[in-house]
Amino acid sequence: MITVKNLKKSFGELTAVDDVSFSINKGEVFGLLGPNGAGKTTTINIIVGLLKPDSGLVEIDGNSDPTKSSVRTRIGNAPQTLALYDMLSGRENLEFFGKLYGLSGSKLKERVDWALDFGRLTDRQKDRVGTYSGGMKRRLNMAGAVIHDPPVILFDEPTVGVDPQSRNMIFDSIEDLKAQGRTIVYTTHYMEEAERLCDEVAIIDHGKILDLGTVRDLTKQYGGPALIEAEYESLPDDISGLPGEFEGNTVRIETEKPMEDLAKLTRNGHTLRQLRIDQPDLETVFLNITGRSLRD
Amino acid sequence: MGKIITLALKDLKVLSRDKGSVFWVLFFPLLVALFFGSIFSGGGGGPSGMKIAVVDTDSTDYSIAFAEELSGLSSLQVSRIPADSAIDKVRRGKLSAVVTIKKGFGQTLGMFTDSAMIEIGVDPSRKMTVGYLQGLLTQSHFRLLQKRYADPESWRMGMDSLLADTSFWEKAPPGTEEIGRSIIGSFKELSHYISTSGETGTSDTTSDSAGTTAEAKKEDGFNLFPMKMTTITNDEAGPRSSFEITFPSSMLWALIGIASAFAVSIVKERTAGTFLRLRLAPISRMQILAGKGLACFLSSLVVTIILLLFGNLVFGVRIGNPVILLIAVIATSYCFVGISMLVSTIGKTEESVGGASWGILLVSAMTGGGMIPLMFMPGWLVTISHFSPVKWGILAIEGGVWRNFTFSDMLMPLGMLIGIGTLTFAIGATILSRRDS
Numbered sequence: 146m147i148t149v150k151n152l153k154k155s156f157g158e159l160t161a162v163d164d165v166s167f168s169i170n171k172g173e174v175f176g177l178l179g180p181n182g183a184g185k186t187t188t189i190n191i192i193v194g195l196l197k198p199d200s201g202l203v204e205i206d207g208n209s210d211p212t213k214s215s216v217r218t219r220i221g222n223a224p225q226t227l228a229l230y231d232m233l234s235g236r237e238n239l240e241f242f243g244k245l246y247g248l249s250g251s252k253l254k255e256r257v258d259w260a261l262d263f264g265r266l267t268d269r270q271k272d273r274v275g276t277y278s279g280g281m282k283r284r285l286n287m288a289g290a291v292i293h294d295p296p297v298i299l300f301d302e303p304t305v306g307v308d309p310q311s312r313n314m315i316f317d318s319i320e321d322l323k324a325q326g327r328t329i330v331y332t333t334h335y336m337e338e339a340e341r342l343c344d345e346v347a348i349i350d351h352g353k354i355l356d357l358g359t360v361r362d363l364t365k366q367y368g369g370p371a372l373i374e375a376e377y378e379s380l381p382d383d384i385s386g387l388p389g390e391f392e393g394n395t396v397r398i399e400t401e402k403p404m405e406d407l408a409k410l411t412r413n414g415h416t417l418r419q420l421r422i423d424q425p426d427l428e429t430v431f432l433n434i435t436g437r438s439l440r441d
Numbered sequence: 442m443g444k445i446i447t448l449a450l451k452d453l454k455v456l457s458r459d460k461g462s463v464f465w466v467l468f469f470p471l472l473v474a475l476f477f478g479s480i481f482s483g484g485g486g487g488p489s490g491m492k493i494a495v496v497d498t499d500s501t502d503y504s505i506a507f508a509e510e511l512s513g514l515s516s517l518q519v520s521r522i523p524a525d526s527a528i529d530k531v532r533r534g535k536l537s538a539v540v541t542i543k544k545g546f547g548q549t550l551g552m553f554t555d556s557a558m559i560e561i562g563v564d565p566s567r568k569m570t571v572g573y574l575q576g577l578l579t580q581s582h583f584r585l586l587q588k589r590y591a592d593p594e595s596w597r598m599g600m601d602s603l604l605a606d607t608s609f610w611e612k613a614p615p616g617t618e619e620i621g622r623s624i625i626g627s628f629k630e631l632s633h634y635i636s637t638s639g640e641t642g643t644s645d646t647t648s649d650s651a652g653t654t655a656e657a658k659k660e661d662g663f664n665l666f667p668m669k670m671t672t673i674t675n676d677e678a679g680p681r682s683s684f685e686i687t688f689p690s691s692m693l694w695a696l697i698g699i700a701s702a703f704a705v706s707i708v709k710e711r712t713a714g715t716f717l718r719l720r721l722a723p724i725s726r727m728q729i730l731a732g733k734g735l736a737c738f739l740s741s742l743v744v745t746i747i748l749l750l751f752g753n754l755v756f757g758v759r760i761g762n763p764v765i766l767l768i769a770v771i772a773t774s775y776c777f778v779g780i781s782m783l784v785s786t787i788g789k790t791e792e793s794v795g796g797a798s799w800g801i802l803l804v805s806a807m808t809g810g811g812m813i814p815l816m817f818m819p820g821w822l823v824t825i826s827h828f829s830p831v832k833w834g835i836l837a838i839e840g841g842v843w844r845n846f847t848f849s850d851m852l853m854p855l856g857m858l859i860g861i862g863t864l865t866f867a868i869g870a871t872i873l874s875r876r877d878s
Contacts, residue, residue, distance in 0.1 A: 193721055194721075195717065195720060195721065214723035215723075217721065217722065217723040218723050220721070222718075222721050224714055224717050224718065226713070226714030226717065227713075227714060228713070228714035228715045228717055228718040229713075229715065230451070230455055230713075230715060231713075232454070232455045232458040232459060233451070233454065233455065233458075237454070241447065241451050242718065242722070244443075244444070244447040245444060245447060245448075245719070245722035245723070245724060246722060246723065247723070273458075289718065
């Protein structure tokens, strides 16, 4: 559905996108995971035709010119900046965006109603956007991207600065779109979002894709062992057969098979007062690949 | 075209909901027109008072007293000049009105007459002042009546005059003349008795009584003190009133406000990110700019027409040649669309564009006669004014209001307006397009 080959883009001395390549199948949610300034938004802007790459190729459904009207109607983009008119109501914003994509009459009304429902904004549709909360504006921003029913949708950091309730609504909305078979590109620097939503993730930093794959594959490859930290009610008489390193009543285990080792700790009826298991995640993956945290 | 209209309607909706923009675009120009129009009209109230002429064709004691009563009012500046001169001054806007005291005023006291003994000649552009002037005339007349009938000698003179008026008694029903003369004679004797016995009523008491009567009569709908209105119009070229100068200027102020508002809105689209979404939609850059231009043009057209109609209906600003005027308004609006596009490229933030646009357009207004009419400017500034679109806009609009321009007269200002508009639009659109690349 989307193919990106050897994409390069520089702004003066700064190389924003450096030989980026990936492909996304129809109905897949593809995550671009990286810290701020990693090149995610530049990559998105090249895909949708807002920026011309210095070199490389972008194909959407086999078409290499995203600025063509026929291609643009197949793409929806929710930019990171809230692209809304504060003086208009939520409904008026959506009607305006819908008309720009050629919608009119009953079709327009139907799509606006759908988009308002998608953004969970039906009850505030007549209020001016200037009175909306940050989360509501984010949801309307997303609704504006899907008003024309595009098969390809790009969400650029859609949860920046939103409250937990709105974040969950956004996740639900994206999962709805995924269930409808849309192809989605999702940029974020939040691990949990990529883990929850994305079928495949590309780790990007300094304009380069460091690796890509499923969350499971990446954590398996770069995540390292899980960490178990357990505290016994009372120390077992014989700890020689138990895994890990003891310090008082507490044992710490780095393991590839956390469930097996946990079973060993409690095998002889010993009870644990506290238990913590840290599974490797994309944060760890990013740390292990780049040597720094995502939020650095 | 449908998408351009969609873009334009969106911009008009956004503009109409922005109270700040509406103030600068509509109310500020109106205030400018009213303020300067009132200052230069000589018809405003305040310390200097309304300038009128009083022409006394009756020349009786009572008419002279009435004219003096008017002169004593602080709210009027009264000139005693011949009728021709007075009418000419009203025509030229030097005076607000001419009050003519007709023959017979002193005899009838101007009351209960079939024909009005007071005639107010007024410029139609001063319609608003007529009611005020009528009130002052009525007030002065009743004050004079109070003074007159607080004095028994005045009573006797009035009754002597009536007894001697043969034309009055000729109209009396048969058989009533003798009774009438007898009654008036008795009143005359009574007033003589009062004056010689020193039992004159106090001025205040009489005043209260007369005042109350006057009010009652007015409420009952009697035309106690009829006045006739005449219109003094000016058929010659030239502004009939200061409002014919200030309203064209105010239209240009409105266009300056609109140009600035749209220049800022173009930048705001960028800073708010909405321009990004517009570019993602299946529309071209030229369609986006055309949408902005159309919105700017339509709002310019609507606001200038509102101002023009307001000036026409309230202050009598003429619509001398509606076709010429419409062409002038369209050309001027077009010119400011281009200027708006160019001004929007000056900066990259709303603040910088907003500030710079007002700065540039203010200078343009100052040099183009938007603040002070060009006729009051030194020669070198008049030469500079040729470069100001404000000058050509005012000239074109005045051409349709009072300059009686023909189509050939309009060629120069229209050419300049369209030329400036096209050039600035092209430069602005080119810079904006390059910026997006």
